[in-house]
Amino acid sequence: MNQSDDFLFQHSKLGIAYIGLDGRCLKINDTMCNMLGYSQEEVQHIDYQNLIHPDDLKEGTVEFLQLLEGTVEQFTTDKRFIHKKGNIVWLNKTLSMIRSKTNEPQLLIAQVQNITDRKRAEEALTEAEANSHKVFEQALVGIYLHQEGKLKYINPYLADMFGYTREEFLQLKGKDLLVDEDYVKVAEQARRSLTENNETLMFAVRGRKKNQSIIHLEGHCSLTTYKGKTSIQGTVYDVTYKKQTEDLLRENANSFQRMLEYLPEPIVVHREGIIFYANKTAVQLVKAKFDAGIELIGKSIFDLLNQDDYVEINDKIQQLMHTNEASEFKERIIRCSNGELHHAEISSIRIDDANGKPVILSVFRNITERKQAEEMLIRSEKLSAIGQLAAGVAHEIRNPLTSLMGFTKVLKAKSTNQESLYFDIMQQELERINLIVNEFMTLAKPNLHEFNNGNLVDIFSSVISVLETQAIMTNVNIRKNYTDKMPCIYCDENQLKQVFLNIIKNAIEAMPEGGDIIITIREVKSAKLHIQIEDQGIGIPHTIIERIGETFFTTKEKGTGLGLMISKRIIEDHQGSFQISSDGKKGTIVDIYLPNFSQLTVSDFI
Structure with missing residues (x-):
């Protein structure tokens, strides 16, 4: 081996060993020594076969014999070698034969590469694949x-x-x-x-x-x-079972929703104060424009309630989120989409929606009619008591009052011009007392009506002729917005005249600087005539409108508080309705609905 070959032998990245045919290592480079942990001297005294793992000695025997016979020039195999420290080193070995010129085998050359890391990785992968396969199978x-x-x-x-x-x-x-x-x-x-x-x-x-x-x-x-x-x-x-369960739950939810939809009680479901469901009855309660409840979806539940109740209701909702008990029905004011206010009782309970999230289901009871009936009963009882009181008071006052009025006229006739002025004042005040007594008597006496066929055009003509002078003096123009051919009504003409006189007189007094009073009569559906009297006066605040019609309630300095109450009672006795409205700043409208004579019979008024 020349110097150049020796350099390549020693510095090769592959382990190289020259092995005699007797199995002893003749020469081994540093790379292979480092792979096995031996020095050059130690290796030369070790049989090459002793470096191989016993279980791998027989592997490659056939190939080795073929190498000896010259049928193959070299062969490659993976073998386990034993490191000096006893641990296993995997080497990829390529074995070739050096022969003489006569083709006789002389020595073996082994070139090895350390593949321990690769083998470990393959073993780990094989183990992982085996484990994975087992997992997949089970x-x-x-x-x-x-x-x-x-x-x-x-x-x-x-x-x-x-x-x-x-x-x-x-x-x-x-x-x-x-x-x-x-x-x-x-x-x-x-x-x-x-x-x-x-x-x-x-x-x-x-x-x-x-x-x-x-x-x-x-x-x-x-x-x-x-x-x-x-x-x-x-x-x-x-997921067949899951799908079937979902379909069943969805069907049950739809059935439950259909049941809620047609319940006679208004139902509203909301989460964190935001409405996401309202049934038809709830939509009708709040006068929403769309039957499907679209107008309510996404709105705050507080938009339907009186502002004064916000804090109390919000606290109650928070309490309900931590209990399964329903709240007791409590009376509330409901604000409708058209601005109307209704009385309702509300009870709420926490439930879970289809996704298992907590929501609040609120049940409303519309008690507006019940409240109106209660108020009518109270008013009726109050009127009965006042009527009895008024009858007694009027009777006791009228006798001495007649005497006072008579003697005042006698004394006035005998008085001087200076004294006559005082008697005029006395007589005016006595006439005012007499007017009050007459109103008391009207309130107290039984409702004995003289119903006959009446014509509203003639009734208003009579009323306007009485008030026309007062209207002209205050620069008020009374405009008639109706034709001369209006249907007849079954009524007590004198009592209706009293109503219209009272209303138009109030309208004139509400316009001290003048203006228009518009009287409109028209036929409407439900077999009724609609009479509307509109002025351009100073208007009536909402707080006062709510009290109009209460006994003895008046804003006039010399009023009795009985005029409108008596007027309202007369209209109700005619099977009609009486309503006053105002924007609180300018103008007041009085709407009266009376039955159309052509659609009703006399028995309806008995």
């Missing part, structure tokens, strides 16, 4: 591997899921296992997600079992590499 979820258009692996669970044996399943294609339309859809999704975007695909499809029954499946798949080739691996879950 998994309670379908697992598959698809490569080059064919199924390469499925676990037993997936085969059982479809009712096939594993061998039968591996012969099938995707279109054999899925409902046609679902197969087309998921194939396109897989092409986009896996091929174009390299993303994991989540899918939900319907499968077809061997017996042709349908099952619902969910799963995911992604790209992987198997034996150096691109493959698709995935998992499949049978």
Whole structure:
């Protein structure tokens, strides 16, 4: 071996050894010494066979004999060598024979590469694959591997899921296992997600079992590499029971919602104060424009309630979120979409929605009619008591009052001009007392009406003629917005005159600087006549409108508080309705509805 060959021998990255035919190491380079942990001197005294793991000695025997015979020039094998410290070193060994010119074998050259790390990795991978395979085989979820258009692996669970044996399943294609339309859809999704975007695909499809029954499946798949080739691996879950349960729950939820929808009680469901469901009765209660409740969805529950109740109701909602008990019904004021206010009783309870999240279900009871009936009863009892009181008071006052008025006239006739002025004042005040007594008597006496066919045009003409002078003096113009041909009504003309006189007189007094009073009469649906008297006066605040009609309530300095109350009672005795409205700043409107004579009979008024 020349100097150049010796340099390459010693500094080669491969371990190199010259081995005699007797098995002893003739020469070994530093690289191989380092692989096995021996020095040059130690190796030369060691039989080469003693460096190999006993279990690997026989491996390659056939190839070695072929090498000796010259039928092969070299052969390569992986063998375990024993390190000086006793640990195993894996070496990839290529053995070749050096021969004489006469082709006689002289020595062996072994070139080795340390592959211990690779072998350990392969062993670990083999172990992992074995463990993974065991896991796949025992998994309670379908697992598959698809490569080059064919199924390469499925676990037993997936085969059982479809009712096939594993061998039968591996012969099938995707279109054999899925409902046609679902197969087309998921194939396109897989092409986009896996091929174009390299993303994991989540899918939900319907499968077809061997017996042709349908099952619902969910799963995911992604790209992987198997034996150096691109493959698709995935998992499949049978969610048929889950799907059936969901459908049943959905059907029950729909049935429950339909039941809520047609319950006679208004129902509102809200979360964190925001409405997401309201049934038809609730929509009708708040006068929403759309029957489906669209107008309410997304609104705050507090938009339906009186502002003064916000804090108390919010505290109650927070308490309900921590209990399963329903709250007691409590009276509240409901604000409708058209601005009307209604009385209602509300009870709420916490329930769970379809997603298991807590919500508040509130039940409303519309008690507006009950409140109105209670108020009418109270007013009726009050009127009865006042009537009895008024009858007694009026009777006791009228006798001495008649005497006072008579003697005042006598004394005035005998008085001087200076004294006559005082008697005029006395007489005016006595006439005012007499007017009050007459109103008391009107309030107290029984409702004995003289109903006959009446004409509203004639009634208003009579009333206007009485008030026309007062209107002209205050620069008030009374405008008539109706024709001379209006239907007859069945009424007590004198009492209606009293009502209209009272209303128009109030309107004139509300316009000290002049203005227009517009009287409108028209036929409306429900067999009624609508009479509207509108002025351009100073208006009436809402707080006062609520009290108009109460006994003895008046804003006039010389008023009695009985005029409008008596007027309202007269209209109600005529089976009509009486309502006053004002924006509180300018103008007041009085709306009166009376039955149309042509649609009613006399018995309706008895």
